[in-house]
Amino acid sequence: MKIFSAAQLKKADELSIKNQNITSTQLMERAASHVSAEIHKRLQNSDIAIKIFCGVGNNGGDGLVIARQLIEKGYNVKVFVVNYTDNRSDDFLINYDRLKETTNDWPEYIKSASDFPEIDQNEFVIDAIFGIGLNRPLEGWIAKLVDHINYSNAFILSIDMPSGLFSDRIPGEEDRVISANFTISFQTPKLVFFLPQTMDFVGDLQILDIGLDREFLSSEKGQAELISKPEARLLYQPRKSNSHKGNYGHTLVVGGSYGKIGSVLLSSKAALRTGAGLVSTFIPKCGYTILQTALPEAMVIVDKNDEKLTHIDHGMDPSVICFGMGAGKDPETLEAFKQLLEQTKNPMLIDADGLNMISEHKELLKFLPKQSVLTPHPKELQRLIGDWKDDFDKLKKVEEFTRNHDVILVLKGSHTFIFGEGNIYINNSGNPGMATAGSGDVLSGIISGLISQQYQPLAAAILGVYLHGLSGDIVAENRSYQALISGDIAENMGAAFQSLFAD
Ligand SMILES: NC(=O)C1=CN([C@@H]2O[C@H](COP(=O)(O)OP(=O)(O)OC[C@H]3O[C@@H](n4cnc5c(N)ncnc54)[C@H](O)[C@@H]3O)[C@@H](O)[C@H]2O)[C@@H](O)CC1
Numbered sequence: 001m002k003i004f005s006a007a008q009l010k011k012a013d014e015l016s017i018k019n020q021n022i023t024s025t026q027l028m029e030r031a032a033s034h035v036s037a038e039i040h041k042r043l044q045n046s047d048i049a050i051k052i053f054c055g056v057g058n059n060g061g062d063g064l065v066i067a068r069q070l071i072e073k074g075y076n077v078k079v080f081v082v083n084y085t086d087n088r089s090d091d092f093l094i095n096y097d098r099l100k101e102t103t104n105d106w107p108e109y110i111k112s113a114s115d116f117p118e119i120d121q122n123e124f125v126i127d128a129i130f131g132i133g134l135n136r137p138l139e140g141w142i143a144k145l146v147d148h149i150n151y152s153n154a155f156i157l158s159i160d161m162p163s164g165l166f167s168d169r170i171p172g173e174e175d176r177v178i179s180a181n182f183t184i185s186f187q188t189p190k191l192v193f194f195l196p197q198t199m200d201f202v203g204d205l206q207i208l209d210i211g212l213d214r215e216f217l218s219s220e221k222g223q224a225e226l227i228s229k230p231e232a233r234l235l236y237q238p239r240k241s242n243s244h245k246g247n248y249g250h251t252l253v254v255g256g257s258y259g260k261i262g263s264v265l266l267s268s269k270a271a272l273r274t275g276a277g278l279v280s281t282f283i284p285k286c287g288y289t290i291l292q293t294a295l296p297e298a299m300v301i302v303d304k305n306d307e308k309l310t311h312i313d314h315g316m317d318p319s320v321i322c323f324g325m326g327a328g329k330d331p332e333t334l335e336a337f338k339q340l341l342e343q344t345k346n347p348m349l350i351d352a353d354g355l356n357m358i359s360e361h362k363e364l365l366k367f368l369p370k371q372s373v374l375t376p377h378p379k380e381l382q383r384l385i386g387d388w389k390d391d392f393d394k395l396k397k398v399e400e401f402t403r404n405h406d407v408i409l410v411l412k413g414s415h416t417f418i419f420g421e422g423n424i425y426i427n428n429s430g431n432p433g434m435a436t437a438g439s440g441d442v443l444s445g446i447i448s449g450l451i452s453q454q455y456q457p458l459a460a461a462i463l464g465v466y467l468h469g470l471s472g473d474i475v476a477e478n479r480s481y482q483a484l485i486s487g488d489i490a491e492n493m494g495a496a497f498q499s500l501f502a503d
C-alpha cells in the first residue's frame with residue numbers, strides 16, 4: 001500500500017470529487033460513514049458515553065458526521081466543538097446544521113480551558129480536532145485540551161491522524177499531540193505512523209478505503225510503500241517442478257568467533273529454511289563440531305585460526321556471501337574482510353561486525369560489491385552514516401547513502417525500513433517478541449537465502465524482512481512474545497511461506 005503526503009491526499013480528494021462527479025460533502029459523508037460503521041461493529045450498541053471533540057475544519061466535519069450517524073443508531077453521544085478559530089470549513093457548517101436537525105442535545109463550545117468537560121476513564125473519546133490540515137504546533141488552551149484528553153485515561157480513537165501530529169515533520173519536545181489508543185485513517189497510512197519518534201501516538205491502526213480516485217492512487221509515486229501480505233506475495237518466485245539444488249544457489253555464511261558460533265548457525269539454518277540449495281559456512285576452527293552437529297545440512301570450512309577469522313580462503317563460487325555475524329573486529333579479521341570484499345563481485349549481505357568494521361574504516365565502502373544488502377540496527381546505522389536531526393532527516397541521509405554507494409539498506413526496527421533504488425519500503429509484519437538475541441542473524445540468513453535463489457537483492461530484502469516478521473508472528477501466536485527465541489523464527493519459515501498464500 002502506498003503512503004502519500006498530505007498534499008498528495010488533498011489532490012486525490014479533489015480528483016475524486018471531479019471524476020466521480022460528487023461534492024466534497026458527499027465524499028466526507030462517505031468517509032465518515034465507513035468510520036461510524038466500524039465503530040458500530042466494535043461497540044455493538046454498547047451504552048458507553050461517547051465524547052466527540054470536533055475541530056472546525058474538515059477533520060471536525062468528519063467528527064460531526066460520525067456523531068450524527070452514531071446518534072441515529074442510538075448511541076450516547078456528546079459533541080464538543082473545539083473553537084480554535086471563527087472560520088469554519090463549508091463541510092463543517094453543512095454537517096453542523098445536519099447534526100442540529102438530528103438531536104436536541106446541541107454541541108457545546110470549547111473556547112477556553114474553563115469549558116473543558118470532565119472525561120471519565122470509562123468513556124470513549126473520539127478525536128476529530130485536526131487531521132492532515134495541521135500546519136503549526138498547538139498552542140494555549142488547545143494544547144491544554146490535548147493534555148486534558150490524554151490524562152483522562154479514556155479510550156481515544158483518532159480520526160485520520162492523532163490531533164497535533166504533523167504529517168511531514170516531527171513534533172518538538174514541548175508540542176502536544178493526542179496519544180491515541182486507536183487511529184482510523186483514510187485511504188492510505190501516513191509516513192509518521194511508522195517512524196520511531198511518532199509511531200507511539202497512533203496506537204492500533206486501521207486504514208479505511210474511502211474510494212478515492214483509483215487512477216491517481218495507482219499512478220502516483222508514493223513517499224514510501226507499506227509491505228503487507230499482498231505486496232509480499234507479489235515478490236514470491238515459485239519453484240519449478242523440474243529443478244535441482246543447483247537452481248537455488250549456494251549461500252556462504254562467513255562469521256563467528258570463540259563464543260559466538262551460534263550466530264553463524266542461526267543465519268545458516270535460516271538460509272536453508274528459506275530455500276537456499278546449498279549452504280556452506282566459513283568459521284574459526286572452534287566452531288567445527290558445533291556446526292556439523294547442530295546443522296548437518298550445512299558444509300563447514302574452517303579458518304586456520306581457532307578463535308577468529310584471519311584468512312577467508314573459501315575456494316568456492318557462492319551465489320551470495322553473508323558476512324559479519326559474531327565475527328568480531330580483530331585487526332586480522334579486518335584484513336581478511338578487506339580481502340574478501342576485494343575478491344567478491346556478487347552482491348553480499350553484510351551485518352553486525354561487518355558493518356562495524358566498515359563504519360570504523362570507511363575506505364572499505366569502495367570495495368562493497370554493487371547492490372549489496374546492509375542490515376544495520378539504529379546504532380549500527382549511526383556508526384555508519386553519522387548523526388541525524390530527526391527521523392525525517394534520517395530517511396534523507398539513508399537515501400543519500402544508498403544512492404552514493406549503490407547498496408540496499410535494511411534499517412531494523414519495530415517497523416523495518418528498506419531503502420533501495422530510490423524507494424522506501426516499510427515492513428508491516430513482526431512483533432515485540434522479536435526483539436531477542438539472534439533475531440538479526442536469522443534475518444541475514446533469510447535474505448541471503450533468497451538472493452541465492454536469484455531474487456534481486458532489493459526484492460530479497462523486502463520479502464525476507466516480511467517473511468521474518470511473519471514467521472515471528474506465527475511463533476508469538478503459539479508461544480507468546482516472551483518465550484519467542486530467534487531459532488524459532490528460522491524453524492517456522494515453512495509456516496510463514498504457507499501463510500503467505502493461506503487466504
Ligand atoms: N482524502 C481526504 O483528504 C479527505 C479528508 N477528509 C478530512 O479532512 C481533513 C483535512 O481537513 P482540513 O484540510 O480542513 O484540515 P484540518 O481539519 O486538519 O485542520 C483545519 C484547519 O485548522 C487550521 N490549523 C492548522 N493547524 C492549526 C493549529 N495548530 N491551531 C489552530 N488552527 C490550526 C488550518 O487552517 C487547517 O486548515 C482530513 O484529515 C480528513 O479528516 C475527509 O473528510 C474525507 C476525505
Ligand SMILES: [K+]
Nearest residue numbers: 127130159161
Ligand atoms: K484527529
